[in-house]
Amino acid sequence: MSKLNVPGPKAQIIIEKDHKYISPSYPRAYPFVMDHGKGVEVWDVDGNRYVDFAAGIAVVATGHSHPKVVRAIQEQAEKFIHISSDLYHENWTTLAEKLSDIAPFEEQAVSFMTNSGAESVEGAIKLARYHTGKSQIIAFLGAFHGRTYGAMSLTASKTKYHRGFYPMLNGIVHVPFPDPYRPIFTVRDGETYGERIVRYLEEEILTKLLPPEDTAAIIVEPIQGEGGYVVPAEGFFPALKELCEKYGILLIVDEVQSGMGRTGKWWAIENFGVEPDIVCAAKGIASGIPLGAVIAKKSVMTWKVGAHGNTYGGNPIACAASLATIELLEESYLSNAKEMGSYLKGKLDYLKTKYNAIGDVRGIGLMLGVEFVKNRDTKEPDGELRDKIEHECFRNGLIILGCGKNTIRFAPPLCITRAEIDEGITIFEGVLDEVINGS
Numbered sequence: 001m002s003k004l005n006v007p008g009p010k011a012q013i014i015i016e017k018d019h020k021y022i023s024p025s026y027p028r029a030y031p032f033v034m035d036h037g038k039g040v041e042v043w044d045v046d047g048n049r050y051v052d053f054a055a056g057i058a059v060v061a062t063g064h065s066h067p068k069v070v071r072a073i074q075e076q077a078e079k080f081i082h083i084s085s086d087l088y089h090e091n092w093t094t095l096a097e098k099l100s101d102i103a104p105f106e107e108q109a110v111s112f113m114t115n116s117g118a119e120s121v122e123g124a125i126k127l128a129r130y131h132t133g134k135s136q137i138i139a140f141l142g143a144f145h146g147r148t149y150g151a152m153s154l155t156a157s158k159t160k161y162h163r164g165f166y167p168m169l170n171g172i173v174h175v176p177f178p179d180p181y182r183p184i185f186t187v188r189d190g191e192t193y194g195e196r197i198v199r200y201l202e203e204e205i206l207t208k209l210l211p212p213e214d215t216a217a218i219i220v221e222p223i224q225g226e227g228g229y230v231v232p233a234e235g236f237f238p239a240l241k242e243l244c245e246k247y248g249i250l251l252i253v254d255e256v257q258s259g260m261g262r263t264g265k266w267w268a269i270e271n272f273g274v275e276p277d278i279v280c281a282a283k284g285i286a287s288g289i290p291l292g293a294v295i296a297k298k299s300v301m302t303w304k305v306g307a308h309g310n311t312y313g314g315n316p317i318a319c320a321a322s323l324a325t326i327e328l329l330e331e332s333y334l335s336n337a338k339e340m341g342s343y344l345k346g347k348l349d350y351l352k353t354k355y356n357a358i359g360d361v362r363g364i365g366l367m368l369g370v371e372f373v374k375n376r377d378t379k380e381p382d383g384e385l386r387d388k389i390e391h392e393c394f395r396n397g398l399i400i401l402g403c404g405k406n407t408i409r410f411a412p413p414l415c416i417t418r419a420e421i422d423e424g425i426t427i428f429e430g431v432l433d434e435v436i437n438g439s
C-alpha cells in the first residue's frame with residue numbers, strides 16, 4: 001500500500017502552534033489536520049484525502065457539510081444567530097415537537113436543549129433527582145457519560161477521567177455492565193447473562209448497599225461507546241426495566257453516541273424493546289453543530305420555572321441544523337445505517353475468520369466494534385496492536401478511532417455507500433496484513 005507522507009509541512013506548522021496554545025489535555029489520536037470534508041471524504045491541509053470511518057466520533061451523521069444542512073445553517077444565520085433562552089423562536093419548538101414524535105416512548109416528550117453530551121447528562125441527573133426527590137444514581141463500569149463533574153462522576157471507562165479530580169459527585173454507585181464477551185458472573189440454568197447482572201443489582205446492590213427508596217435513577221448507555229462499543233448481553237434491558245418499575249427507579253438512557261439513527265433506529269434502546277423515562281442526546285443530533293437534548297416523558301419533566309436553564313440552549317443555528325439532519329435521516333439515512341451496517345458487519349465478520357488477533361466483532365447498524373486480543377482463548381487484550389492499526393490506517397488514508405482498551409470503532413457517517421465501505425475495508429485489511437502478518 002502506498003503510504004501518505006503525514007503529517008505534511010502545513011500540518012506540522014499547525015500542530016506546533018496547537019501544542020503551544022491549546023490545552024494539553026485533549027487526547028489526540030494522530031496528526032490529522034483537517035482542511036475540508038464532503039460526505040464520507042475528508043482532506044487534510046496538505047491535500048491528502050481520507051475515507052472517514054469515525055465521523056468526528058459519531059457526530060456528522062449526515063456526512064461532512066451536507067448541502068441541505070449547510071443551507072439550513074446559512075439561511076438561519078442570515079435571519080438571526082442568537083436570541084437567548086429567555087425568549088422564544090419557531091425552530092426550537094418545531095425541533096422539540098419532532099423529538100417528541102421520535103422519542104422512544106409512547107408518552108409525549110418534553111425536551112431541554114443543551115450544548116453537549118455532558119450537559120445533557122448533567123440535566124438528566126438533575127431532573128431525576130428533582131422529579132423523584134431521591135438522591136442516589138446507579139451507573140455502569142465501562143460507561144462514558146462526559147467530563148463535567150456530574151457526568152465525570154458517572155463515567156467509569158478509564159481512571160484517567162477521575163485522576164486528579166476528586167472528590168466526585170456524591171451518591172453514585174457503579175455496577176458491572178453485562179459484557180457478553182467478557183462475563184464475570186456465572187449464570188443459573190435458564191438465566192441469561194443480562195438477567196444475571198440485574199439479579200446482582202437487586203440481590204447485592206439494592207439489598208446490601210443502596211436502599212431502593214433512595215435511588216432516583218439508573219443511567220446506562222444502550223450500547224457502551226467509549227468503553228469499547230459493547231452491546232449488552234441478551235435479557236439485560238427487559239430485566240432492568242422490570243427492576244426499575246418494581247422499585248420506582250427512573251431509567252435514563254445515554255444515547256449521546258448510540259442515538260440519532262446510528263443503529264438503524266432513532267434510538268439504540270429501541271433495539272431492546274423497553275421504554276426509558278429520560279433520553280440524553282447530542283453528537284449526531286445536528287450534524288456537528290453543538291447541540292444536545294434531555295428528552296423526558298412529560299410526566300417526568302416536572303421541574304418548575306428557573307430550576308434549570310442555560311444561555312445557548314435551543315440556539316437557532318443548532319436547531320436549524322438539527323431539523324435538516326432529522327429530515328435527511330428520515331428520508332434515507334436511517335434505513336441506510338441499517339443496510340450499510342449489516343454490509344459492513346459482514347465484512348468485519350469475514351476479517352475475524354482471517355485474523356486470530358480479532359477476538360470479537362459486535363455492534364448494531366453503523367456502531368460496530370472490533371476487539372483485538374493476544375490470544376482468542378485467554379482473550380488477553382492487545383491494546384498495543386490496536387494502537388498500531390489505528391495509526392497505520394491513518395497513514396494509509398483511513399480515519400478510524402479506538403475505544404475501550406483494545407477496540408477499534410467503526411462509526412462512519414450514516415450516508416456511507418457500499419463503495420466507500422469497500423474502500424475503507426480494503427485499507428483496513430491491508431493494514432491488518434501488514435501489522436499482523438508483516439506482509
Ligand SMILES: Cc1ncc(COP(=O)(O)O)c(C=O)c1O
Pocket residue numbers: 057116117118119121144145146147221225226254255256257258282283
Ligand atoms: C455516551 C456518551 N455520553 C456523553 C458523552 C459526552 O459528550 P460531550 O463530549 O459532547 O460532552 C459522550 C462523548 O463521547 C458519549 O459518548
